[in-house]
Amino acid sequence: MMFDLFSDIFTYRNNVLTRIDPRVKLVIVLAALLAVVTSVRPVLPLAAFGLSLGIAAALRIPARLVALRLLAPLSTVAVLVVIQTFTLGTTPLASWEIGGWAVTARAEGLRQGLFLGALSVVLILGITTPAHRIFQALRGFRISRDWVEIAILMYRYIFVLLDRVNDLAAAQRLRLGYRTPRRSLASLSALAGSTIVHSFEQAGRTHNAMRLRGYSGTMPFGELPALEGRDQRILVAGLIGIAVLALLEWGVTP
Amino acid sequence: MRAIDVREIRFSYDDGTEALRGLDFYCDEGEFVAVLGSNGSGKTTLIQLLVGLLKAGSGRIEINGREIGGLSSEELYQRVGLVFQNPNDQLFAATVEEDVAFGPRNLKLLEAEVQQRVTGSLKAVAALPLRGRAIHHLSFGEQKRVSLAGVLAMRPAVLILDEPTAGLDPAGEAQMMQLLKKLNREEKMTIILATHSVDMLPLFASRIYVLDRGLVLQAGSSEEIFCQQEMIVRAKLRLPYVSRLMYEMKRHDGVPIDGLPLTIGEARAQLLDLIPKEMILERIEEVKP
Numbered sequence: 244m245m246f247d248l249f250s251d252i253f254t255y256r257n258n259v260l261t262r263i264d265p266r267v268k269l270v271i272v273l274a275a276l277l278a279v280v281t282s283v284r285p286v287l288p289l290a291a292f293g294l295s296l297g298i299a300a301a302l303r304i305p306a307r308l309v310a311l312r313l314l315a316p317l318s319t320v321a322v323l324v325v326i327q328t329f330t331l332g333t334t335p336l337a338s339w340e341i342g343g344w345a346v347t348a349r350a351e352g353l354r355q356g357l358f359l360g361a362l363s364v365v366l367i368l369g370i371t372t373p374a375h376r377i378f379q380a381l382r383g384f385r386i387s388r389d390w391v392e393i394a395i396l397m398y399r400y401i402f403v404l405l406d407r408v409n410d411l412a413a414a415q416r417l418r419l420g421y422r423t424p425r426r427s428l429a430s431l432s433a434l435a436g437s438t439i440v441h442s443f444e445q446a447g448r449t450h451n452a453m454r455l456r457g458y459s460g461t462m463p464f465g466e467l468p469a470l471e472g473r474d475q476r477i478l479v480a481g482l483i484g485i486a487v488l489a490l491l492e493w494g495v496t497p
Numbered sequence: 498m499r500a501i502d503v504r505e506i507r508f509s510y511d512d513g514t515e516a517l518r519g520l521d522f523y524c525d526e527g528e529f530v531a532v533l534g535s536n537g538s539g540k541t542t543l544i545q546l547l548v549g550l551l552k553a554g555s556g557r558i559e560i561n562g563r564e565i566g567g568l569s570s571e572e573l574y575q576r577v578g579l580v581f582q583n584p585n586d587q588l589f590a591a592t593v594e595e596d597v598a599f600g601p602r603n604l605k606l607l608e609a610e611v612q613q614r615v616t617g618s619l620k621a622v623a624a625l626p627l628r629g630r631a632i633h634h635l636s637f638g639e640q641k642r643v644s645l646a647g648v649l650a651m652r653p654a655v656l657i658l659d660e661p662t663a664g665l666d667p668a669g670e671a672q673m674m675q676l677l678k679k680l681n682r683e684e685k686m687t688i689i690l691a692t693h694s695v696d697m698l699p700l701f702a703s704r705i706y707v708l709d710r711g712l713v714l715q716a717g718s719s720e721e722i723f724c725q726q727e728m729i730v731r732a733k734l735r736l737p738y739v740s741r742l743m744y745e746m747k748r749h750d751g752v753p754i755d756g757l758p759l760t761i762g763e764a765r766a767q768l769l770d771l772i773p774k775e776m777i778l779e780r781i782e783e784v785k786p
Contacts, residue, residue: 375590375591448586451550451586456647458603459570
């Protein structure tokens with residue numbers, strides 16, 4: 244399941260979205276995010292969510308993978324929505340009395356559900372662009388080199404550490420490490436401890452390998468090619484489309 | 498000329514373990530030298546000293562006639578390159594191309610030269626089709642070859658490899674050894690290989706060092722090393738399987754074998770010498786259906 248969560252095999256398919264320059268996709272996604280999180284009505288976020296699911300279906304991304312990728316962030320959003328619905332805002336939607344306490348749900352809290360749309364936009368970026376091309380795009384936008392360097396290393400070693408965690412967990416299971424809740428807890432602690440130690444050791448070995456190839460604190464990156472005309476047109480069209488939708492959402496009329 | 502010259506080198510780890518105890522070692526330019534030893538014999542410590550990852554307690558290490566301490570890291574890493582045992586330690590970029598380009602870009606070469614080196618190195622290890630692939634999508638054997646390409650892109654005069662065939666299937670092992678042989682014979686690259694796998698060495702190594710507990714137990718050609726059965730056992734190693742078979746036939750069955758064949762080709766030639774051809778043909782006729 245963890246491998247599915249991080250797998251990028253779909254990003255290597257040849258389709259209309261994977262062929263777009265990642266810099267263009269990144270700008271459009273950022274604009275869409277901005278439009279979604281600043282929208283005052285649920286239409287745009289829901290439209291973004293629906294459109295994203297539609298794109299995922301059209302690209303034949305398995306529904307299980309889409310659900311899996313949305314699950315973790317959506318759980319966080321769900322908790323936020325529930326808490327904020329009952330604690331923030333001034334516009335009551337409904338009220339209940341539970342054990343002598345008056346509990347009121349308010350409209351402002353429910354607006355956090357807008358993040359649903361935002362998450363789905365990011366999901367589409369993630370299933371149509373290999374991580375290393377996103378990092379390349381970030382470099383093109385003059386994002387801190389250190390940050391990009393750390394992101395590259397983290398992404399690269401996620402798979403190495405997942406392999407190790409998988410092997411260790413299998414070895415624990417084969418010796419009944421997860422037979423009872425108590426044993427499971429002990430096994431999980433040992434697994435986490437071992438993974439942290441392994442991460443440090445791996446970091447040391449990788450740093451040595453980097454030094455042997457001339458690393459002195461900064462990763463060198465190659466030049467990015469200029470944007471092609473087609474990508475430029477997609478960028479302009481995408482931004483205009485999002486701006487129009489956002490203005491409609493805000494109720495701005497010509 | 499000596500590519501590497503090591504004199505009386507000593508090294509102890511912080512916990513007091515004496516890994517090397519006055520070891521002497523040399524390697525001439527263009528040689529293919531194998532460092533053979535069991536786990537804990539000091540092989541990995543020696544190669545880490547040769548590339549400057551560890552600093553010797555005492556003794557002297559010279560690379561192409563220059564003391565290792567007097568070389569800048571840029572000079573050192575263009576003279577010696579190390580291929581790690583586990584490719585995951587060495588492949589840290591997201592794609593094959595970026596990983597191989599890492600060293601040349603650190604040398605601040607022009608991008609055209611960087612790309613030329615990337616292409617050349619990937620071609621040398623038969624990995625050019627992998628150029629655009631993500632590292633985590635490669636098989637173990639492919640990762641091994643790409644990690645070798647990353648070091649080759651630095652154009653080191655001496656290539657050091659720590660257990661280059663560990664974890665490879667027989668086909669991958671043979672491919673890796675053929676690649677190294679080609680680099681040594683055609684590119685005249687000096688190769689030092691640390692291993693405890695003995696079966697392929699007689700085919701490739703011009704000289705072998707046997708290490709045991711931080712000392713050189715014996716150094717010499719494959720024939721000189723593997724004819725000393727007791728020394729091999731003392732170093733917790735073994736003979737190549739084919740040599741072991743011939744040794745047992747000689748010892749237990751009295752088969753008159755000259756010396757000890759180290760390769761299948763040598764063993765076959767010796768056995769054919771011993772058995773009259775007519776006898777083989779007769780036997781073939783007998784077993785024919």
